[in-house]
Amino acid sequence: xxxxxxxxxxxxxxxxxxxxxxxxxxxxxxxxxxxxxxxxxxxxxxxxxxxxxxxxxxxxxxxxxxxxxxxxxxxxxxxxxxxxxxxxxxxxxxxxxxxxxxxxxxxxxxxxxxxxxxxxxxxxxxxxxxxxxxxxxxxxxxxxxxxxxxxxxxxxxxxxxxxxxxxxxxxxxxxxxxxxxxxxxxxxxxxxxxxxxxxxxxxxxxxxxxxxxxxxxxxxxxxxxxxxxxxxxxxxxxxxxxxxxxxxxxxxxxxxxxxxxxxxxxxxxxxxxxxxxxxxxxxxxxxxxxxxxxxxxxxxxxxxxxxxxxxxxxxxxxxxxxxxxxxxxxxxxxxxxxx
Amino acid sequence: xxxxxxxxxxxxxxxxxxxxxxxxxxxxxxxxxxxxxxxxxxxxxxxxxxxxxxxxxxxxxxxxxxxxxxxxxxxxxxxxxxxxxxxxxxxxxxxxxxxxxxxxxxxxxxxxxxxxxxxxxxxxxxxxxxxxxxxxxxxxxxxxxxxxxxxxxxxxxxxxxxxxxxxxxxxxxxxxxxxxxxxxxxxxxxxxxxxxxxxxxxxxxxxxxxxxxxxxxxxxxxxxxxxxxxxxxxxxxxxxxxxxxxxxxxxxxxxxxxxxxxxxxxxxxxxxxxxxxxxxxxxxxxxxxxxxxxxxxxxxxxxxxxxxxxxxxxxxxxxxxx
Numbered sequence: 169x170x171x172x173x174x175x176x177x178x179x180x181x182x183x184x185x186x187x188x189x190x191x192x193x194x195x196x197x198x199x200x201x202x203x204x205x206x207x208x209x210x211x212x213x214x215x216x217x218x219x220x221x222x223x224x225x226x227x228x229x230x231x232x233x234x235x236x237x238x239x240x241x242x243x244x245x246x247x248x249x250x251x252x253x254x255x256x257x258x259x260x261x262x263x264x265x266x267x268x269x270x271x272x273x274x275x276x277x278x279x280x281x282x283x284x285x286x287x288x289x290x291x292x293x294x295x296x297x298x299x300x301x302x303x304x305x306x307x308x309x310x311x312x313x314x315x316x317x318x319x320x321x322x323x324x325x326x327x328x329x330x331x332x333x334x335x336x337x338x339x340x341x342x343x344x345x346x347x348x349x350x351x352x353x354x355x356x357x358x359x360x361x362x363x364x365x366x367x368x369x370x371x372x373x374x375x376x377x378x379x380x381x382x383x384x385x386x387x388x389x390x391x392x393x394x395x396x397x398x399x400x401x402x403x404x405x406x407x408x409x410x411x412x413x414x415x416x417x418x419x420x421x422x423x424x425x426x427x428x429x430x431x432x433x434x435x436x437x438x439x440x441x442x443x444x445x446x447x448x449x450x451x452x453x454x455x456x457x458x459x460x461x462x463x464x465x466x467x468x469x470x471x472x473x474x475x476x477x478x479x480x481x482x483x484x485x486x487x488x489x490x491x492x493x494x495x496x497x498x499x500x501x502x503x504x505x506x507x
Numbered sequence: 508x509x510x511x512x513x514x515x516x517x518x519x520x521x522x523x524x525x526x527x528x529x530x531x532x533x534x535x536x537x538x539x540x541x542x543x544x545x546x547x548x549x550x551x552x553x554x555x556x557x558x559x560x561x562x563x564x565x566x567x568x569x570x571x572x573x574x575x576x577x578x579x580x581x582x583x584x585x586x587x588x589x590x591x592x593x594x595x596x597x598x599x600x601x602x603x604x605x606x607x608x609x610x611x612x613x614x615x616x617x618x619x620x621x622x623x624x625x626x627x628x629x630x631x632x633x634x635x636x637x638x639x640x641x642x643x644x645x646x647x648x649x650x651x652x653x654x655x656x657x658x659x660x661x662x663x664x665x666x667x668x669x670x671x672x673x674x675x676x677x678x679x680x681x682x683x684x685x686x687x688x689x690x691x692x693x694x695x696x697x698x699x700x701x702x703x704x705x706x707x708x709x710x711x712x713x714x715x716x717x718x719x720x721x722x723x724x725x726x727x728x729x730x731x732x733x734x735x736x737x738x739x740x741x742x743x744x745x746x747x748x749x750x751x752x753x754x755x756x757x758x759x760x761x762x763x764x765x766x767x768x769x770x771x772x773x774x775x776x777x778x779x780x781x782x783x784x785x786x787x788x789x790x791x792x793x794x795x796x797x798x799x800x801x802x803x804x805x806x807x808x809x810x811x812x813x814x815x816x817x818x819x820x821x822x823x824x825x826x827x828x829x
Binding site: 215331364386387388389390391393412416417426432434435436442443449450 | 556662664692693696697704720722723725726760762763765766768769771775777778780781782783
C-alpha cells in the first residue's frame, strides 16, 4: 500500500533491491513504496543498514552494477527504472540532485571550488558566457551563506572548513534549481552550530526554488524540525510512514516508539530516569528472522503471530501506515491538532 | 578534603612548523588554562565542538599526552610530576575509554586477551585471571561466549562494552570517557549509557564524560563544563546549564540542538551563529568567541576570566541573566 500524493513529483512503488552473491541473494530493500509531492519535505529515518541510503541511490540510478532492481520509480511522470543512462544523466543534477554525507571526499581537491560549481552548471547548460557562469557561481556561494564569495570562489577545497565545504557542495547540487534535492545525512559529521547553519541554508533554498527535499538521516531531532512527512525504515522495509506530527505523537510502530524512547533529550527534566533500550540489534539482510523482522527486539510481540506471519502495512490514520500486526487505528484530528 | 581529581591551569601547546627545515614558527594552544574538579561517584560532562581541546584535556589526564604546564592531582598527588613506579600505580586508578570501538581494540587478540592485557601489564590476578575475565564480562553485560571471539565478530555496542571492561579491569576510580557512544546507533547507544550509569552506582566511579552531543551530556552529567577554543567558558550543574545558560556560546549551542518533537521544534528560536570557528593559529585577542558573538562590545577585547558566582562559573563580560 502506498500513499499517493496529488500531483506527485516522485512515486516509488514496490521497490526492491537484491544483491547477487556467492552465498545467495541478499534482499537489501524489500517492497518500498512512497510518494512525494512538489515542494514537500520528506524525512527518511533509520539506523545504519536499514536501507535508507540505498533507496536514494536507487532513485538517482546510482546503484552498483550487481544490484537487481524491481518495482517502479516514477519521477515527473517518467519511469526511471530501465531508463537509458543518457536519459538519467539528463535528469541528474538538473531535475534531481543529491547532497552526500562526506563533503571532504565529494569535492575534487585539485580544482577550485568555483571551477567545480561552474562545471555543475555547464553540464546541463553550455550557453552562458564565462562571465555569466562566474556570476552565477558567486550568487550560489552567496545563497549558501559563504561570506565574501568573490574572495572565496578561487579557493581550493582544503582552504574551506568542514561546514563551508558542505555549503559548497550544496551550492553545486542546487546550481540548476532541481525539483528534487536528496540530502543524505548532510549534517552528520558536523558540529551542532554548523548543523544549524546548514539546515538553515537548506530551508532557504527550498523556500526560494520551491524544490522538494528528501532528507535521509538517523537523527529524529533533525527530522522533527525539517520534515512534513516521515518514512521510518527498518531492515530494508518501511516500518512506518506518517505526517510528522502523527509520527511523533500518534506513533504506531513499536520500533519507532523504541527509537523515540531511547533518545537522551535536551528538554529532559533530570538525569534520574534510565533510557529505554531496544534489545538486540538489526538483523543482517541475509539472516532475517521469520515473521515480523522486528519481533525478536519488540516488547509487545505476540508469540504465534509476530514470529510467524510477516505483517503488511496497515492504515492506522489518514496518510499514516505501519507494518505491525498490533498497530491500532487512531482517531482523526478534527482540528488538525492532536487527539 | 580535596577532590578525587583536580586539574589546575592545564596547558597543552603544539609547535607549528613550516618549510623545508620544519622551523618552529609559533605554537597552538590546544588547551589554554583549564581547571576542573571531579568528586567520587560523580560525572562531569566536558562539551564543545570539534577542535575545542576537550579530547586533549582527557588525554593529558592519563598522560597519553604530556601537558605543557599545569597540574593534575589525584587524591592530592600530582600526576604530572610522577614517573616510574608511582606513575604506574596512579595509572591504575585513572583509565580511558576511546571513541571508536572499531579502532581501539587489537583485531588480532580475542576479547578475553584484550580484557586481560591490563592485568598482565600490572602483574595482577595471576592464577585468578579467568575468573576475573568472567566477572568483568558479567559486569558489562556481555555473555561468556564472546571471550573467545575477535573484535570483528562483534557489533559496535558489544565492542564498546569490551572497551569498558578493559578499562574496569584495574578497578579504577576515575574513567575518562572520550565520546564513548558517538559511533553507535541510537538504539545501541542507550544500552551503553545505561550500563555506564549502573557501573557508576555499583563501583562509585567518577567519570569525565567528553562529548560533542549536548543531549547525551545532559542525560549523564551532574555537572557540565563547556569548552571553546582551549578554554572553559562556562561550568555549572547540569540542570542549571540547560535551564539558564549564561554564556552566549552555550546559549547558541543549546538552541541549535534539535529536539525530537515537531511541535517544540516549530516554536523554538534558533540562534544561528555567523561565520566559522576562527583558526587557532590566528585567534582574535581578548574573548575568543567575540568574532561570532552578537553581544560583543569594546570590552571584549580584553579576555574575560572564568568567574564563579554561586556555583555558576562563566567567562563573559555580558552574560545572560539567570
